[in-house]
Amino acid sequence: MARATKNNYFTEEQKLTARFAKALAHPVRIAILELLNSKACCYHGDMAEELPIAKSTLSQHLKELKDAGLIQGDITPPNVKYCINRENFKLAKVLLNKVLE
Template sequence: MPVATKANYFTKEQEQAARFAKALGHPVRIAILQLLNSQACCFHGDMADELPIAKSTLSQHLNELKDAGLIQGNITPPTVKYCINRENWDIAKKLLNEVLE
């Protein structure tokens, strides 16, 4: 009988749901997503004006959300514009709803 390992025990959907959940695991990231979800897109500087955190801290949280695939950025120096990755946002909602049901 094969030994159950992480690689063959958890489904792709479980792994992806966990990644999304980890990215959602900080109140600043929730605030960022709520801000972005209420608009088409938002510039990094505008978010820094809205949220009570340092720009460098904001950048770290944006990177975490981007790495999880929940947001995407468009870099046109000197500005960076972020928006929700709608395809992954829909996948995240579906997977997390399945977990919470």
């Protein structure tokens, strides 16, 4: 019998849930999501004025959220506009609620 490895032991749903949870594992990212969820979209510069962190740090956190699929960005130099990825945001709520029930 084949031995289970990390990649085939966990379901895709479990892996995706962990990916979302990891992206949420910092208070700045929670603040970013709350800010974006309260607006249709927001420019990087506007977020930097509202959140008490450096622009470079903000960019790193935005990248984590974008890589997890929770936000999406529209890059039209010199502006970068971010908004919630509504489909994945809803999916994250469902998956995380399953874990927390």
